[in-house]
Amino acid sequence: MTMQVTMTVNGEEVSREIEPRLLLVHFLRDEIGLTGTHWGCDTSNCGVCVVLLDGVPAKSCTVLAAMAGGHEIQTVEGMAQGGTLHPVQEGFFQEHGLQCGFCTPAMMLTAQALLEVNPDPSTTEIREAIYGTACRCTGYENIVRAIRWAAEHPALEEVTA
Amino acid sequence: MQTPAPFEYERATSVDNALALLERHGPEARVVAGGHSLLPMMKLRLAGPEVLIDINDLADLDYIRVDGDDIAIGAMTRHAALLSSPVLAEHYPIFRDAERVIADPVVRNRGTFGGSVCQADPSEDLSAVTSALGATMVIRSTEGVRTVSAREFHTGPYETVVGPAEILVEIRVPIRPACGSAYEKVDRRAGDWAVAAGGCFLTLDTGGTVTDVGIGLTAVGAPHFCAPEAEAALRGHPISDEAIVAAAAKAAAATNPATDQRGPADYKRHLAGELTKRALRRALVRARGEGA
């Protein structure tokens, strides 16, 4: 038994015939080929699958694709505008906020959403915002610095554009 | 990655529509709100509903508002909204205390008040909060609306009074003047379920006598997530630290914790007392208007 689901992904409307049980993370990865969204557990704990659902971070392993129907999804592939990295992406680059890169898309999207509501977060506020995603490589310090970097360079997009 | 078994999906357009769908599909249908309790259980194949009824479109169940003498909270209110609500912060900081330590910020964006208390996990935090506050649970079916006290809502682990064709739609908490409230939790790590947690409110008259008090506990096997003996020890008596310590001991004594990897039973019983004591002390400071 299948159903039709339609949603907006990174600004483009996509529509697929799917099984109702298909998880959003598999819809993004397997159905439309956006493999920048990863998965790391079965229990909604690790948070490497975070995408923005209507602009708000959500764990895509715990959302059915069917539930996302009619909503707007943003993935890491939607962060850069043309050739210009989002300030958060640039911050992760400048501050060595990633090593293996597996949690990075989730961390960056969480940071993007944070900065949209709190453009100048303290390091404590950053730590409280990102603890839903686990990182085994960085010990978080450089992720915090990366997000601070982005907060301090909000106009980068305009400058380089 | 583990994946759920097949099921049918229905998206409800209104509460009435959701209730009709529940009636149509019978007891093998489950309502899904945020999904953060149910979907992991389905992936692990510990739950296998035949039909999922998605109520995420029911925006009319997403509110926190003062309604007469109560604060009324819609069942679809997300944890994140409970955490940031100025209304709750003003009247019941216990919500902010508890929400800060429920799961993580991303889960809190999706998980709902109704979903949490209906999942009825014996370690769930808001069940202790609603029990402490003497909340009223508003349940709807096609027959109409009924209300149940929070202390009668849970009938056992993972079980509530909500019937297969019913939906919890609202939680109501009476507004109490001169009230302080607080929540204390011990977890093994941020985002983990409670090893033990407890919350309370108390109201004082001008002479410092406790006019009302509610104490809720989770993860310690407290029947109905509450501690009535401890409340009775405080209610109607002058507040003092000795009284708080004695009441906390009564709260601990009435628990029946299970040993698991979060800790042995005697430790959890100790925590029930320790956290009750700390919550009462903090609530007292707040009731006196001396601190946040």
Next chain:
Amino acid sequence: MTATDVPTSPVPTSPVPMSAAGNPIGFGRMLRKEDARFLRGKGNYLDDVNLPGMLHGAILRSPYAHARINSIDISAAQAHPKVRAVITGEVLATLNLAWMPTMSYDTQAVLATDKVRFQGQEVAFVVAEDRYSARDALELVEVDYEVLPAVVDATKALDADAPVIRTDKEGKTDNHIYDWETGDSAACDEVFNRPDVVVSKADILYPRSHPSPMETCGSVASMDPVTGKLTCWITSQAPHAHRTVYALVAGLPEHKIQVISPDIGGGFGNKVPVYPGYVCAVVGTIVTGKPVKWMEDRFENLATTGFARDYHMQGEIAATRDGKILALRTHTLADHGAFNATAQPTKFPAGFFSIFTGSYDLEAAYGKVTAVYTNKAPGGVAYACSFRITEAAYFVERMVDILAHDLQMDPAELRMKNLIRPEQFPYQTKTGWEYDSGDYLVTLQATLDAAGYKELRAEQVENRARYEQTGEGTLLGIGLSFFTEGVGAGPRKHMDILGLGMADGCELRIHPTGKAVIRLSVQTQGQGHETTFAQIVAHELGLPPEDVEVVHGDTDQTPFGLGTYGSRSTPVSGAAAAVVSRRVKEKARIVAAAALECSPSDLEWELGRWQVKGDPEKAKTIQEIALLAHSSLELPEGVEGHLDASAVYNPPNLTYPYGAYLCVVDVDPGTGAVKVRRFIATDDCGPRINPMIVEGQIHGGLAEGIGMALMQVIAFDENGNCLGGSFMDYLLPTSLECPSWELEATVTPSPHHPLGCKGVGESATVGSPAAVVNAVMDALAPLGVRHADMPLTPAQVWLAIQGRPARTDLAFT
């Protein structure tokens, strides 16, 4: 190649020149080349590999820790419309593939035939058209088990009445694996029997832990039925070793096997071994004629793949009353699980645990390790442990702190008194290691200064007085740890895995326009090889690092070598990269001399160019030489053209990085909760090629230390059920448990590494748990606590205060 024919080149002290792109032409902070794809979500991890017609495999696993298999009924699963194959051990047995060799010369069941020996063991493999259907079909396989009593507690594994786990091994009547000794027992006895020594004893458990990289393990296997070529994409830290093992296990010709290790979402040792799922994927592609993907879920990763530690260490330390440490000995019980599958050099069954004398100058040491089988998942060396130096470092640093406690001495003072002196290097330990270089006192002092040690102790005096008065609030704890690691295995004469010597190849090709490609046998899992190795070539040849492409992870594209683990990439392959660059440089000299019409001996090297001595205007840049090397320029007799070179580096010794760590905690005795307030880490890993990357490696390792010390553990209940099989139960530290790390550095080069560099990838994981535990024990000392085992969860801390800390490898009772 040995150290003797490697010309040493001291790290330049003058500022490193910058390339046009703003990168250091040599050592220095350089932003990572590999980030471009990761930042855009364009990494290519295992589950991102999708081939036309690809099928999906899933493994049915045992719910029991120990059970006889009476029968397996696969008929219902086979009847599932989307199932293409169901493979059992019986099927594998016909191919002689039901069992496979482990990296410790034991055998391990690929799919169980006779018995299951741990919960989660592989029983059947289902191949279906999509991953959901494969999972559905698992529920259709019926297995009839006869449950047997399980051996869960390692301390009881050798009891006379313990069930025998390895009944598959002919004549096996107990659960004993090996006894292994190091040091001098008699010399130790002599010291311990002296009348005036103080002896401190402790039983120290380093419980079972798991590296749990964010990406689980997996494989895509694709057999081309026409060419007979097998291509396997594997989450592998050691693709060449994997290829050879595949050839040995499956009897496939090695030149027809290509192993590709794509981007890896963290390894930490978890992705060194060959797992049954990889073999199943290979069988799956052979049976179905289609590519087959197998990807673990998180339970499978945590409950069945390479765990780490599980060492029960009884220790005794002897010292004079004024705190001169004389001797250390241990009898250690090693729990290896159901199959001895530890990945380590053959001659070192207990890994490098014999380095347990740590950083101290001792008169005597002795260690005995007894290894046993239990009904738990196999593994043992798989978590940034430098072949069990983690256990050793933790052991000695706990023992030293316990001695300080018993002597009522300041633990910093005790360490200062006993650390090996700089003039003692190279230092021969009592267990056979030769530490290459060190200046330990300076490093410890750097940490104490950065921490403000005296001020912290003064604060602690006040804190304890207040606590004693009020009985409320938190207790301050200060914990030190000083570790020495030995990393960069081999040399090959001492170190091999399954007979494969631990040396690594490297190839460097210089294109006519002066751009370079370096090919490595090691495989990054986030360590930044694409940047660091480009910097090594830049440092040696003066090429801009952006002109150096680093190729790794594909056995068809790279020379043989043993891979990345045990912090060996820079010590071994980094050395190989330097050596191969120097060979290119020497070739370039001949070409330059021919072009400049002089003798090669008339030339001197200035970064990036050969120039005539005394006439620096007459010179050729490396780029010009590259073109000349490919041109019609006449070269001296016997000199081939081009600048390409290759090398195999066989390290003469390990490198011995070290560090001094200090952790500050606030412990709430009322709840048992521990808050890490500060963590100060001074590391000495020699010169740092890219300090930014080195610091990142240390940050990550410190977080692992917080995890192990405070929350991560794989415990088992009495029936052998794994109690850490999901991230709900196996807790990874988050951004809230980790403090903002405070790093310091000292620089003491290795005398035998061509760049003076030492490994650093695992240093912080090795050194940090002891600092955290020592800090918590220090906090609790006023309450009479002397030792409690990790992880120090709130419950364990509270139990320690009650005087009854728990066995953390077992379920709470």
